[in-house]
Each structure stands twice: as structure tokens, then as C-alpha cells.
Amino acid sequence: MAAQDSRIDTILQSPGSYPQALLExxxxxxxxxxxxxxxxxxxxxxxxxxxxxxxxGQFPLLLQWDERWGYGPYGDSFLAISGCAPTALAMVAAGLTGDAGVTPYTIAQYAEQNGYYVPGQGTSWALMTEGCRQFGVQGEELALSEGAVMGALENGEPVICSMRPGDFTTKGHFIVLVGTEDGKIRVHDPNSIQRSSQLWSWAALEPQIKGLWAFHAL
Structure with missing residues (x-):
């Protein structure tokens, strides 16, 4: 990293000032x-x-480490580190309701205060089917099949996926499938601009998905 930007030296000189997860x-x-x-x-x-x-109808790419909210606390960490689920849901809420006032931190606060954050584990899947209603959207669990996912996307319903370790994460992560293009899937990854800029085949995504939910406005 140091070869790419000399400002890395600031961090290397005092690594104890930064969470290990952020350094990783x-x-x-x-x-x-x-x-x-x-x-x-x-x-x-x-x-x-x-x-x-x-x-x-337009789903913005929001990043959990955006300086506007990423420093905010979430559970026993910070939104930038553990806030992929609230950030994914904020993208969905923005595109389905048009409400710009629902930020990742808004959802993170609600999740933590209402039992949708599990200490030591992260965001509960129940946020996707129950807690989400607070923000004007409803999630329905989908079958892990190409037909179900493509059908939802073609119907204008974004799909949030809980991911296994693989291309998107080393532990666990949430991403949003926002549409299709040339037979592939457009992904908004709340932790990566680069991964969000490429199209993904269903064959690449399917083995990495643990759970998934299609969303519509209430």
C-alpha cells in the first residue's frame, strides 16, 4: 500500500489508532x-x-464507509466495518420509496435499538422481513434460483443477498442486486466501488449466496 500513496505512512506510524478490521x-x-x-x-x-x-426506480450506490455516516457506531463496531446490511437496505428504501432521509445510519440505529443487531454476529436476517417495514418496504424470502431472482429484478424488485466468503467477503456480507444487463446482474456492493462497477453472472453469484430477499414498497 505504501508504494501507492505516501499518506499510508500516517497510518503505519500509529496503527493502534485504527480498528484492526479497518486496516484489513x-x-x-x-x-x-x-x-x-x-x-x-x-x-x-x-x-x-x-x-x-x-x-x-433508481437505486443509488451507497457505501458503508462513506464519510457522512461510516464513522457512526453500530453494535460493538462502526458502520464502516459492520454496516453492510443497513447500507444495503438504505439503497433499497431510497429506490422504492424515493425517501432520501433514510440513511444507513438511520437504519443502523433502528436495528440496534429494536433487536435486529446481534452482538458478536451482526445484523439479524429478520431486519429484511420485519424491521424493513419501518422504512416503507417489505422483503420476501426468495428461492435460490436464477428464475426467481431474474423474475424479481425484471419486475423492478431489488434483491438483497447475504453472502458467504468468496468474491465479496472473507466472513459475511450483504449486497444488493439492482437489475439486469445483457443477461448478467448489476450489483451494488456497499463495501466496494470496483465490484459494483462490473456485471455478474448468476453462475458466479449463486454458490456464494446464503439467503436472499426481494423487496417491494408498502
Whole structure:
């Protein structure tokens, strides 16, 4: 990393000022550098109560490590580190309701205060079928089949997936399938601009998916 950007030295000189999980994320993706550099001073703070803009039918790519909310606490960590599920649901809510006031931190707070965050494990799957109603959307569990997923996407229903270790994560992660293009699937990964910029085949995604839910507006 140091060869790519000399500012890495700031972090290397005081690694104890940064969560180990954040350092590991940075090692995998240099895009987090600006966020990581600000962590010692900004941790615990949230700087926005809106995602900026939202329009029905358009699902914005939101990142859990966005400086507007990524420093905010979530469970025993921070939104940037463990907030993939709230961030995924915020993308879905924005595109289905047009409400820009539902941020990843808004959902993270609700999840933590209402039992949808499990200490030591992360976000409960129940957020996708129960807690989501608080934000004007309903999730329905889908069968793990190409037909079910493609059918939902072609019907304008985004699909949130809980992922196994693989292309998207080393432990566990949530991503959003937002549409199709040329027979492949457009993915919004709340932890990666790069992975969100490419199209994915069902064959590549299917073995990595643990659970999935299609969403519609209430």
C-alpha cells in the first residue's frame, strides 16, 4: 500500500489508532484511504441525515464507509466495518420509496435499538422481513434460483443477498442486486466501488449466496 500513496505512512506510524478490521479493509481496497485517515478524529460522529437525493426506480450506490455516516457506531463496531446490511437496505428504501432521509445510519440505529443487531454476529436476517417495514418496504424470502431472482429484478424488485466468503467477503456480507444487463446482474456492493462497477453472472453469484430477499414498497 505504501508504494501507492505516501499518506499510508500516517497510518503505519500509529496503527493502534485504527480498528484492526479497518486496516484489513484498507489493505484490500485503497479506496478507503481518505476514510481511514479521518478515523482517529471523526470516529463516533455522523455528518448527514440524508443520502442527498433519491428517486423512485433508481437505486443509488451507497457505501458503508462513506464519510457522512461510516464513522457512526453500530453494535460493538462502526458502520464502516459492520454496516453492510443497513447500507444495503438504505439503497433499497431510497429506490422504492424515493425517501432520501433514510440513511444507513438511520437504519443502523433502528436495528440496534429494536433487536435486529446481534452482538458478536451482526445484523439479524429478520431486519429484511420485519424491521424493513419501518422504512416503507417489505422483503420476501426468495428461492435460490436464477428464475426467481431474474423474475424479481425484471419486475423492478431489488434483491438483497447475504453472502458467504468468496468474491465479496472473507466472513459475511450483504449486497444488493439492482437489475439486469445483457443477461448478467448489476450489483451494488456497499463495501466496494470496483465490484459494483462490473456485471455478474448468476453462475458466479449463486454458490456464494446464503439467503436472499426481494423487496417491494408498502
Amino acid at each position: 479493509m484498507l489493505a484490500r481496497d485503497i479506496s478507503l484511504l481518505e476514510f481511514a485517515l479521518g478515523f482517529p478524529e471523526k470516529q463516533g460522529n455522523v455528518y448527514a441525515d440524508s443520502i442527498g437525493s433519491a428517486q423512485k
